[in-house]
Amino acid sequence: MEQKNCVFIATSLDGYIADKNGGLDWLYSIPNPDHLDMGYVDFTSKIDALVMGRVTFETVLGFDVEWPYQKPVFVLSNSLEAIPDSHKDKAFLVNGDLNEILEQIHQKGHHRLYIDGGGTIQSFLKQDLIDEIIISTIPILLGGGYPLFSDLPNALEFEFVGSRVYLNQVVQNHFRRKKT
Amino acid sequence: MEQKNCVFIATSLDGYIADKNGGLDWLYSIPNPDHLDMGYVDFTSKIDALVMGRVTFETVLGFDVEWPYQKPVFVLSNSLEAIPDSHKDKAFLVNGDLNEILEQIHQKGHHRLYIDGGGTIQSFLKQDLIDEIIISTIPILLGGGYPLFSDLPNALEFEFVGSRVYLNQVVQNHFRRKKT
Numbered sequence: 001m002e003q004k005n006c007v008f009i010a011t012s013l014d015g016y017i018a019d020k021n022g023g024l025d026w027l028y029s030i031p032n033p034d035h036l037d038m039g040y041v042d043f044t045s046k047i048d049a050l051v052m053g054r055v056t057f058e059t060v061l062g063f064d065v066e067w068p069y070q071k072p073v074f075v076l077s078n079s080l081e082a083i084p085d086s087h088k089d090k091a092f093l094v095n096g097d098l099n100e101i102l103e104q105i106h107q108k109g110h111h112r113l114y115i116d117g118g119g120t121i122q123s124f125l126k127q128d129l130i131d132e133i134i135i136s137t138i139p140i141l142l143g144g145g146y147p148l149f150s151d152l153p154n155a156l157e158f159e160f161v162g163s164r165v166y167l168n169q170v171v172q173n174h175f176r177r178k179k180t
Numbered sequence: 181m182e183q184k185n186c187v188f189i190a191t192s193l194d195g196y197i198a199d200k201n202g203g204l205d206w207l208y209s210i211p212n213p214d215h216l217d218m219g220y221v222d223f224t225s226k227i228d229a230l231v232m233g234r235v236t237f238e239t240v241l242g243f244d245v246e247w248p249y250q251k252p253v254f255v256l257s258n259s260l261e262a263i264p265d266s267h268k269d270k271a272f273l274v275n276g277d278l279n280e281i282l283e284q285i286h287q288k289g290h291h292r293l294y295i296d297g298g299g300t301i302q303s304f305l306k307q308d309l310i311d312e313i314i315i316s317t318i319p320i321l322l323g324g325g326y327p328l329f330s331d332l333p334n335a336l337e338f339e340f341v342g343s344r345v346y347l348n349q350v351v352q353n354h355f356r357r358k359k360t
Contacts, residue, residue, distance in 0.1 A: 013329075013338060125321065139355050139358075140337050140338060141305065141336040143329075143330075143332025150323075151324050152321060152324065153323065154323065155321060155322050155323055156323070157319070157320050158193060158320060159319060160345065160348065160349045163343055165343060169339065173317070
């Protein structure tokens with residue numbers, strides 16, 4: 001079965017995923033009266049599981065909403081000791097080498113993975129383990145914050161797959177790692 | 181007459197305008213056998229003059245090509261003492277406060293300005309003096325280099341104007357500063 005690691009994320013025009021104070025309000029600066037999902041439901045219908053870092057996991061736990069994921073969530077952390085009892089059937093702690101973690105997840109039958117959270121995405125990219133990136137650009141310059149991308153040991157070439165515009169304001173570009 | 185300051189530039193997917201060594205080879209990584217200008221000629225037909233920093237000016241002077249600009253070029257520099265004699269009819273030294281510089285340029289009859297070079301664009305953005313940004317994204321993660329955007333004192337909202345894809349690989353997005 002095809003194995004792939006995908007990113008589906010929104011950034012500001014200057015490439016931040018959270019503002020200077022860690023805030024996400026700017027993500028909702030474009031009026032969206034009909035709660036358009038901008039491809040999210042379609043994207044998540046095509047993944048088997050999520051991989052995220054502890055920070056993202058705890059952020060989502062902290063939201064005052066129902067647990068938003070229908071698929072298993074693998075939480076990358078060397079410091080978290082256990083998943084809270086409330087989420088033991090939904091989230092699973094993993095740690096160690098990313099390739100070994102991926103092998104464990106694949107062996108459980110999850111091949112198409114949604115890689116989420118800035119730190120986790122950056123760790124995967126440093127090891128050239130991201131196959132697809134779908135970025136929705138919110139037309140705002142935040143001028144600082146937490147960047148999606150960070151330093152890499154080597155440049156990584158991608159292919160442009162396609163582009164869509166949502167709400168007449170959010171351009172979503174889809175890239176795939178170029179296999180050479 | 182309408183006054184506007186426009187950026188027309190290419191960046192990597194991770195937002196760099198030059199790689200770790202200042203190199204630009206990656207800009208030409210997408211095969212372009214017919215030398216498609218990707219909207220550049222149309223864009224420059226609608227501007228009256230260019231404003232760029234000393235670094236960009238000297239970089240262009242250093243290219244082993246004909247002087248590429250048909251419009252007057254205003255070179256922002258506090259260190260350059262004079263424009264070389266070879267270019268005295270094409271380029272003009274300006275320095276000081278950006279608003280005063282703009283007023284001088286407007287008084288000469290140049291109202292639609294092409295703002296070029298990373299440092300110059302960043303200086304203009306810090307003072308909220310950019311009206312339009314046209315960014316062509318090359319689908320490569322450079323993993324380091326000279327970023328297009330830098331810190332800003334305040335977030336700046338833009339409007340998405342439109343999107344085009346060139347060579348099936350380069351997505352060009354057009355943004356306009358949102359007037360509130």
